Amino acid sequence: MPKILIIDDERFIRASLREILEYEKFEVTEAQDGEEGLAKIQEEEFDLVLCDVKMPKMDGIEVLEQAKSLNRSPQFIMISAHGSIETAVEATKKGAFDFIPKPPDLNRLLLTVRNALDKKQLVTETKVLKKKLSKKFDMVGESPAIARVKDTIEKVAPTDARVLITGPNGTGKELVAHWIHQKSNRQSEPFVAVNCAAIPSELIESELFGHEKGAFTSAHKQRNGKFEQAQGGTLFLDEIGDMSLSAQSKVLRALQENLINRVGSDKDIKVDVRVLAATNKDLKKEIEAGRFREDLYHRLSVILVQVPALKDRKEDIPLLVDKFLDDISQENGDAKRGIAKEALQMLQQFPWTGNIRELRNVVERLVILGEPVISLEDIKKYADY
Secondary structure (H helix, E strand, O other): OOOOEEEOOHHHHHHHHHHHHHOOEEEEEEEEEEEHHHHHHHHHHOOOEEEEOEEEEEEEOOHHHHHHOOOOOOEEEEEOOOOOOHOOOOOOOOOOOEEEEEEHHHHHHHHHHHHHHHHHHHHHHHHHHHHHEEEEHOOOOOOOOHHHHHHHHHHHOOOOOEEEOOHHHHHHHHHHHHHHHHOOOOOOOEEEEEEEHHHHOOOHHHHOOOOOOOOOOOOOEOOOOOOOOOOOOEEEEEOOOOOOOOHHHHHHHHHOEEOOOOOOOOOOEOOOOOEEEEEOOOHHHHOOOOOHHHHHHHOOOOEEEOOOOHHHHHHHHHHHHHHHHHHHHHHHHOOOOOEOHHHHHHHHOOOOOOOOHHHHHHHHHHHHHOOEEEEEEHHHHOOOH
């Protein structure tokens, strides 16, 4: 049942609003002035506040301002018999959902209340989803090697500097890119990832820059590329060492001039995109072999982040295993499995050529095939080492 707080110095108004809202099955609390209302907001969690503007001790705009600074701020609907357009504009600028003059029209009041509660629910769901997303891309580890990566991310994320992320397969290069995006000023804008190795060379330009209708045989309609899809946000070019030289030259122009052309068009399109790139190849050797442009390398590698192999951060394995056990239990809706100390020590001795990705797969296999508390025998049977 949604909880609504009515803040008004007129007893008759409070009683009338309470009667209407309780009839609609809302839980209602009252406060007779701004100070009492703010105290109740600090003590309890409300979904919605109906707040008078002109009150003794503390007016409604001040209550609104102070309430919005709280972590669990409810939605506000301001009500006033002395309302003006200026007051309504000021209230909405400070975060009020709506402004209703007194005496309130019953139908408008109930519609506004329901819309405000819908928005409150949407805001709450968005926070939950962001928290889940943040947890999904959490970077687990306390080793010196991973601490250096985290420190670099903290410094570079708030800037728009391009970052080249290197490291073996399975180490979490895309995770690093997500972390940079989530901690940047672009976090509310799109994060678009492209696996350059998974797209045929003849299609990579269309994938990145889009195409016009009729640009080639299967181009039945105009299509925006990844640069346009990431507008205002972050474009992550994974496995960029596998990109064709012709596509590299167009990416270079996009980085130099912030301009792209769709395939089949000469029209320039301005883009505002932060580019992050990753590779498991030694790009300096690729440059020497003529397979990668040196000028593009220097454009991409303003900041270099080397993600360590798991064999170089084995002290993080217990933390990673615990996270994977937690994730797998939530995904399957089962109780979290335990793991014996000697089994964990055995996992720390393996070379982990597939890095974190391989460790995650092994943990999932052990959960499926092993005992409720994963034992040393389970490791010997199912870990493939």
